[in-house]
Amino acid sequence: MQYSPKLKVAMAEIKAILDKHDIAGIVHLHTPGHGEYLVKINPSYSCAWVQDGVGYRLRTDPTDSKEIKHQLVTDTANMIGILTEMMANTSVSFIDFYELLKTKVDITNIDGGKAKQLRT
Secondary structure (H helix, E strand, C coil): CECCHHHHHHHHHHHHHHHHHCCCEEEEEEECCEEEEEEECCCCCCCEEEECCCEEEECCCCCCCHHHHHHHHHHHHHHHHHHHHHHHHHHHHHHHHHHHHHCCECHHHEECCEECCECC
16 A cells, blocks of 8 residues: 555544544545555543554553543453454455455456456
8 A cells, every 4th residue: 555645634634533522443544546544542531552663552540540440441441342343344244345356356457456357
């Protein structure tokens, strides 16, 4: 995938919406030849975040009470569980769809996201 200014602008707007409403999300965007994704798992009710070069991390504030820490961890587990289930369901259906598409389109002959030859 390559850089697309159009997708960067759209993703910034989506991230701002997630921030404004204090919600988590996983977003994939596409234009022909380009893709962009966002993993936002750090709303106020979560103790998770993505650390560049390391991966997913969890942290609670040492000054938080035991009850607040428990709620943060519980809400984080709920968020990760629901997002994982939704991504898995979407991935399985897209894999099936992609397999069907491969029977109709020569995917080895795709340039910039445009199929050059359709099978008939």
